[in-house]
Amino acid sequence: MERRLYIETYGCQMNVADSELMQGLLDRAGYTRVERADEADVILVNTCAIREHAEQRIYGRLGELTRHKLRRPGVVLGVAGCMAQHLRAKLIERVPQLDLVVGPDGYRHLPELIDEAREEPTLAVRLSRVETYGDLVPARADGVRAWVSIMRGCDKFCTFCIVPYVRGRERSLPVGDVLRQVEHAAAEGFREIVFLGQTVNAYRDGDVDFAELLARANRVEGIVRIRFTSPHPSDMSDRAIEALAACEKVPPHVHLPLQSGSNSVLERMRRTYTMEEYTALVGRIRRAVPGVALSTDIIVGFPGETAEDFEATRVAMRRIGFESAFVFKYSPRSGARSAEWPETVDEEEKTRRITLLIEEQKGTSLLKNQADIGSIAQVLVEGPTRRNPLEWFGKSAHFKTTVFPHRGESVGDLIPVRVASATPHALLGEGVRAASFAATEDATV
Ligand code: 5AD
Ligand code: SF4
Numbered sequence: 494m495e496r497r498l499y500i501e502t503y504g505c506q507m508n509v510a511d512s513e514l515m516q517g518l519l520d521r522a523g524y525t526r527v528e529r530a531d532e533a534d535v536i537l538v539n540t541c542a543i544r545e546h547a548e549q550r551i552y553g554r555l556g557e558l559t560r561h562k563l564r565r566p567g568v569v570l571g572v573a574g575c576m577a578q579h580l581r582a583k584l585i586e587r588v589p590q591l592d593l594v595v596g597p598d599g600y601r602h603l604p605e606l607i608d609e610a611r612e613e614p615t616l617a618v619r620l621s622r623v624e625t626y627g628d629l630v631p632a633r634a635d636g637v638r639a640w641v642s643i644m645r646g647c648d649k650f651c652t653f654c655i656v657p658y659v660r661g662r663e664r665s666l667p668v669g670d671v672l673r674q675v676e677h678a679a680a681e682g683f684r685e686i687v688f689l690g691q692t693v694n695a696y697r698d699g700d701v702d703f704a705e706l707l708a709r710a711n712r713v714e715g716i717v718r719i720r721f722t723s724p725h726p727s728d729m730s731d732r733a734i735e736a737l738a739a740c741e742k743v744p745p746h747v748h749l750p751l752q753s754g755s756n757s758v759l760e761r762m763r764r765t766y767t768m769e770e771y772t773a774l775v776g777r778i779r780r781a782v783p784g785v786a787l788s789t790d791i792i793v794g795f796p797g798e799t800a801e802d803f804e805a806t807r808v809a810m811r812r813i814g815f816e817s818a819f820v821f822k823y824s825p826r827s828g829a830r831s832a833e834w835p836e837t838v839d840e841e842e843k844t845r846r847i848t849l850l851i852e853e854q855k856g857t858s859l860l861k862n863q864a865d866i867g868s869i870a871q872v873l874v875e876g877p878t879r880r881n882p883l884e885w886f887g888k889s890a891h892f893k894t895t896v897f898p899h900r901g902e903s904v905g906d907l908i909p910v911r912v913a914s915a916t917p918h919a920l921l922g923e924g925v926r927a928a929s930f931a932a933t934e935d936a937t938v
Pocket of ligand 1: 543544653654655750752790791792821822823824825826
């Protein structure tokens with residue numbers, strides 16, 4: 494039997510890491526990787542359900558992929574990930590050509606599930622309280638950055654969020670598994686580790702908390718940077734902040750999702766902190782890690798978000814001064830608590846609010862980036878930009894995309910770049926023109 498596998502990934506880094514996990518598992522089961530769906534016997538789509546828009550896009554893509562089954566009926570078409578868990582059997586009703594629907598806790602049995610799916614449509618959507626995949630070895634894509642999931646699931650139940658329902662209860666990987674993965678990634682030549690978890694700083698295995706994990710990972714040779722995403726403000730202990738300051742491999746950048754600047758919205762979101770507490774936390778982080786860059790997630794148009802609530806978010810973003818922000822329009826997700834509440838902000842108003850925040854953030858990002866002009870950025874080299882093979886890019890310690898003229902540097906080098914100019918999205922080295930890098934590799938505002 495032919496065993497050629499193609500995996501396509503949507504959504505967050507956790508999904509990228511899960512796809513690498515599935516790839517590793519199926520490598521060992523005798524599958525070979527192919528880069529295109531039309532070369533594959535098994536097509537897996539690893540999906541996202543965080544917003545309606547993500548699901549719509551994936552439905553479109555699944556429609557396209559079903560044509561491979563028309564031409565080659567032996568092809569197995571499977572859907573994995575959060576949308577699989579969210580819709581379960583309904584997904585097969587909507588896309589009858591699907592052979593396999595497997596949720597985030599079903600990957601360990603993928604080889605058998607795929608074999609089963611060759612015979613009849615197969616559903617594996619039971620969530621687990623214990624599965625961490627900590628013992629499995631992911632097949633990581635080349636690059637400087639290795640994703641390491643250190644926990645799975647979420648117990649926070651923010652009212653807008655579907656994650657606790659599709660990824661199940663929070664559980665941490667055994668610390669031995671995490672460190673083995675870090676060492677393995679270092680041995681494979683990766684230079685940067687990104688610890689992943691829905692509330693990554695809630696990590697705990699016995700006595701080992703997130704702070705201790707950072708300290709232990711900090712000692713692994715070969716790794717030069719340790720990042721993490723996403724921490725929850727309520728789980729950011731003083732110990733964790735001290736570890737950020739003490740571990741020289743943990744760069745001065747924290748992605749700290751705020752979601753809203755209004756206390757009444759935060760309360761209805763059940764975020765478990767007030768704006769005052771968030772601001773105090775930012776103060777503690779800034780005192781411990783001078784010059785730290787902060788980025789965030791914001792949702793506009795949550796049910797009941799008034800003009801005043803929105804204004805409070807605007808003010809909060811301006812006051813705190815994030816280096817960058819991801820801003821989302823609220824999207825009701827069936828299953829999540831807030832989906833039962835009537836929407837009060839129409840699409841047009843959501844668009845107005847998101848546009849305003851993105852515009853204002855662009856201004857803040859530009860000012861922050863311009864403040865770096867004349868300084869030296871320490872850049873972990875990732876490779877050539879898409880537009881110009883003579884201009885390479887990497888991330889600065891503050892996680893800012895930095896472009897520089899290539900003079901023989903190799904992927905994975907940590908190099909100093911004097912910042913000569915800046916855009917809202919990037920720092921530019923001497924001789925790099927903003928126009929040549931209008932669209933960044935990683936365009937966030
Ligand atoms: N609608 C809009 N944005 C959402 N997010 C999570 N759930 C929703 C939703 N229902 C955003 C949050 C989170 C980020 C990953 O996605 O800002 O931090
Ligand atoms: Fe969703 Fe809240 Fe958990 Fe983040 S902390 S995954 S927003 S429920």
